[in-house]
Amino acid sequence: MYQLLSDLSIIEVSSFVASPTAGLYCAQMGAEVIRVDHKAGGLDYDRYMLTKEGWSLAWENLNRAKKSVALDLRSGEGRELLLELTRKTGQAITNLPEQSFLSHAAMSEGRPDMVSVRIMGWHDGRQAMDFTVNAASGYPLMTGPAEWDQETAPPVNQVLPAWDFITGAYCAFAMMAAIHHRTMTGEGSEVRVPLGDVGMGTLGNSGSLAEMLYRGGDRPRLGNAIWGALGRDFISKDGKRFMVAVLTTKQWHAMVEAFDIAEPIAALERETGVEFPHSDHNRFVHRDALFAIVQGAAGALDYAAIAERLAAAGATFERYRTMYEASTDPDLVTNNPLFGPSPKNPSGFAYPATRSFANIPGREAGDPLPAPLLGQHSEEVLAERLALSSGAIGKLIDAGIVATARA
């Protein structure tokens, strides 16, 4: 792990994807992230995929490099221990409701410089998850084959929980922004990030909301075509599918050169009276004719030849892979320094483990760490952070307030 945040301890009270992701990114940058769970495990403890023995592969990846404390969070005593931990460390991330025992007010008692980041559903308190935010956003009704009838076509849900992952990264940012402010001024902050607002705000930031209002209606389904530019999936003679993206003059020339299609392109320019090298607009408007020319050339070549030509010309392209193919691809995984050797995962299953997305020349990335066992660090953290004696911790364990690792 990089040690950019090695002076920070963060309490994480989390479940599912967004909130654990925020903690994960901080842990991968060297923060001590202490995930505190109810002693039976959080709501996400059994999240698919499960191994035969019942270990969650989702959990052990989203909680890599963290510590685990397990408490009876239904008891007043367990809750008070958690609150004390947040007050001692000074920063917390959670997706528990503000109306729960873990309110910012409770965490900041005697700790006015507390920084908390709370993921909510919608801004008005309504529940939301990635799947429901996505339904509201409009994207599912814009996704899928262009030839589907606009009136009757079903929604197509995205498989990637994109709103969760955007929210997780944003919350890690918001946490660091609030900590920066505290470093400069001494002031704490209560930061609330509604998952639904990340969805609607992204509609705003991307210009899509303005686009809808300017047009006064919906954008038609474009299938796999890139909106406002040129790009789509094509298929080679040997049946390999690949994506080509053309959003710049350079990318245009590269594609034309790679497929040796200057002549039909020139003919199309004469026919339409427009030029293509310098205009996203022209390329987008005439995309069907351009797609036909590219697919004609692609269909006559095997993918290996296409890839060689596109790479040599400097085009931006990629072959579609199944996720299993991607997961076993040497370029993407095995030989990619993003992935390190498998640590001793809770599941016992070994596979390439993810480092931080960021790489920092001149700093030591180190090998990825495993996720903890549930409660693995209960005793250590309570002793170090709350200065509890081993006798006191023993009593809490006997009383069922504190749990330690199964194993």
Place this chain on the structure above:
Amino acid sequence: MYQLLSDLSIIEVSSFVASPTAGLYCAQMGAEVIRVDHKAGGLDYDRYMLTKEGWSLAWENLNRAKKSVALDLRSGEGRELLLELTRKTGQAITNLPEQSFLSHAAMSEGRPDMVSVRIMGWHDGRQAMDFTVNAASGYPLMTGPAEWDQETAPPVNQVLPAWDFITGAYCAFAMMAAIHHRTMTGEGSEVRVPLGDVGMGTLGNSGSLAEMLYRGGDRPRLGNAIWGALGRDFISKDGKRFMVAVLTTKQWHAMVEAFDIAEPIAALERETGVEFPHSDHNRFVHRDALFAIVQGAAGALDYAAIAERLAAAGATFERYRTMYEASTDPDLVTNNPLFGPSPKNPSGFAYPATRSFANIPGREAGDPLPAPLLGQHSEEVLAERLALSSGAIGKLIDAGIVATARA
């Protein structure tokens, strides 16, 4: 804007989505973000959607609340001015290649504590954009109707450039993590974030990579069903489509109560010999039977009644909207404090403007600011940051090295 980062100035040399997004999030938290472009506009200056007069609605939303400096970045003198600006401010975000004039080495000359964040394509230097990373990730071949034949089904691209937005938020985080480290130690950092690694790393973090390797093959297409839990789109008697998500015992009971389906559920439990309230696994395995029961009940009710029942029971659900509907929805936009009144946008078109996703009780959110005109702050920034006299700036303008706002 919140003023958490008001002591920071960040130089942004950007195009498209990921890199401008990172700057946008910082600007919405009060940082002075100075976007420096080639004087004719960056590669994204004409990004769709365009108004009739040719203003990009994408650009003016992704660059809200920033300042704009326009330089001749093809000239040595313009490049040196940009490098000087990065050295004076001490932090920069860019998607220019490391091999360009804007290398970390050049920016950190005389500024050893420089923090730069650079978005790359793939880790090995190959080009990538959101669309091509997505093709490699495996998601497009997992998306779309479950009934499509797995062998011949086409990829379904996601319309949301999710990898761009995850990368943008992550880069804002990485920038703040590196600044935090500098505040604590005085050391600068060169941070590189490959867009492709955000994609592959997300496969890793989500557990999907481990899942593929554990199974030794691909996950089948599930259509709109939630992987490993219960949830899907349903349709009401009056033809409204909605999503229900059940990942907890509470959500399960809420759905059963709202649709008054305890009896058929009990019958299914007897028939299958499993219980549903406490097991994602059982709900997922028997999803088709459960979907049929829910759809049967949903199909007998109008959506207004369904929504009332689901809300009263505490279920997690949402109606699918088209993006135009979403953009004009009172709950989502008009009455949502995420959106503020329209500032004077470059396009002249007025519409709700996005604040930061984070809201911070007790701090002033303020009204959203507009994007700058290209070059609007060239003179101000060169005078303030580089202490150039108005005479010197005038000469640079006359020489075509510096450009000021059109309009």
